[in-house]
Amino acid sequence: MxxxxxxxxxxxxxxxxxxxxxxxxxxxxxxxxxxxxxxxxxxxxxxxxxxxxxxxxxxxxxxxxxxxxxxxxxxxxxxxxxxxxxxxxxxxxxxxxxxxxxxxxxxxxxxxxxxxxxxxxxxxxxxxxxxxxxxxxxxPPEWPPGSGARGAVVVAVKSPAHSTELLADAFAAAAALGDRLLVLHSWKLPTGYDDIVVSRVAADELTERSTAELETLLHEWRTTYPSVGVEIRIVHDQPAHALVRASRDADLVVLVRHAHGFPTGSLGGTGRAVLRDAECPVRIVPPGAVTAVAGLVLEQAGDITK
The missing domain is CATH 3.40.50.620 (HUPs)
Structure with a gap:
């Protein structure tokens, strides 16, 4: 480099x-x-x-x-x-x-x-x-753990809105660390709605569709970083819970900061929870001027990982 x-x-x-x-x-x-x-x-x-x-x-x-x-x-x-x-x-x-x-x-x-x-x-x-x-x-103060490197970078993907900058940062980090990249998409609707939707829609079908959309989004990044192994994981869970759990086996978690009209952006509840409880370092990427990438629109009504 x-x-x-x-x-x-x-x-x-x-x-x-x-x-x-x-x-x-x-x-x-x-x-x-x-x-x-x-x-x-x-x-x-x-x-x-x-x-x-x-x-x-x-x-x-x-x-x-x-x-x-x-x-x-x-x-x-x-x-x-x-x-x-x-x-x-x-x-x-x-x-x-x-x-x-x-x-x-x-x-x-x-x-x-x-x-x-x-x-x-x-x-x-x-x-x-x-x-x-x-x-x-x-x-975390005690980082790195005595057990050494864990071999994974986790990146939380919600939608294409800020995926260009987010994935650029995550793939570069995984390549630098020699880690594989775990692309995590987590979704869970509000209580009541979630029970109804999940009971009516086959979980396997949702996972298959979401995986295909993520594969499309990741295609060019796989080509750019051929040495980085990629795993896609679709999780039916609250985003913060899923990310904290994934952090136990990771060297780094990568999130993008929300941009909701404020100059400095916002972490949101999920980001703050992950910063507080993650068991590895958490990297927050500022949104900046990011061009949307077509091909990934997942559960826009749900409380989904970003």
């Missing part, structure tokens, strides 16, 4: 929660032949007590020390890579996204704080993935 001048950005805060993101980001930088950009965001204030917030210069000095220490550790881990740092100030999610505006990809650690704290203080990983203009990879 030809080296790239676009950096691999990694959000760091000095906590153990970002260790998986650092390891995965360094691996990506080596694969791309890219420099590394370590981004740390200094918050506007830290409420030590209701009457005594830590603000201003104290926070800036602390943030600079954290970033310097992490950069030194990363330099020891990756002496072969060029490393830069970026110290930013303000809201963490938006500043991480801005810091990675010219990056090839941004790696962040998964936010495993209790639900109450995420609601109160915000979920950094989900916030970044909703805003960034480059792909964002959210990595």
């Amino acid at each position: 030809n080296p790239t001048t676009q950096p691999v950005a990694i959000g760091v805060d000095g906590s153990p929660g970002t260790s998986g993101a650092i390891r995965a980001g360094l691996d990506e930088a080596r694969r791309l032949g890219a420099p590394v950009l370590l981004v740390h965001v200094v918050p506007d204030h830290v409420p030590m007590t209701p009457m005594l917030p830590l603000v201003g210069p104290d926070l800036g000095l602390t943030g600079a020390a954290i970033l310097h220490e992490v950069a030194a550790e990363v330099a020891e881990l990756a002496p072969d890579l060029h490393i830069r740092t970026d110290l930013r100030h303000g809201p963490r999610a938006s500043q991480l996204a801005k810091g990675a505006h010219d990056a090839a990809v941004l790696y962040v650690g998964r936010d495993d704080r209790p639900l109450f704290e995420r609601v109160l203080l915000g979920n950094t990983a989900a916030g970044v993935a909703s805003r960034a203009t480059c792909p964002v990879v959210v990595v």
Whole structure:
């Protein structure tokens, strides 16, 4: 692969929660032949007590020390890579996204704080993935697993609307990792309707039709990436459940971010659930300007994986 001048950005805060993101980001930088950009965001204030917030210069000095220490550790881990740092100030999610505006990809650690704290203080990983203009990879702290590579990249396909960018990213990731690609389409209608529809339509017929449509969609990608083995899986289940289950045997899950008229797009309930519970890194691809691909229109009325 030809080296790239676009950096691999990694959000760091000095906590153990970002260790998986650092390891995965360094691996990506080596694969791309890219420099590394370590981004740390200094918050506007830290409420030590209701009457005594830590603000201003104290926070800036602390943030600079954290970033310097992490950069030194990363330099020891990756002496072969060029490393830069970026110290930013303000809201963490938006500043991480801005810091990675010219990056090839941004790696962040998964936010495993209790639900109450995420609601109160915000979920950094989900916030970044909703805003960034480059792909964002959210990595569990304990990644990679002790068992080593699992051999699969999972890509969730809903419809042709954003499939060009989604499949381009997923096939490239599978080729880079030497993995097979599992193309997952999951559908389930609302309770009541689902029972009626499934009881009246043979499941085998639905699977056969959906598989044929996906084969059409994937034809050119198979030709472009002949070394990537492809498996199609049609699942009658809630999308988040199906994706989390598939993540147990995967090295990466690839999703596309919704684009519903908002400049930054939206993850949606499925995306947020997968970020929270997946057992491997999750890569969120921004929708961008994607041309629709004819040949795949699946269960538009259902709550379907995207």
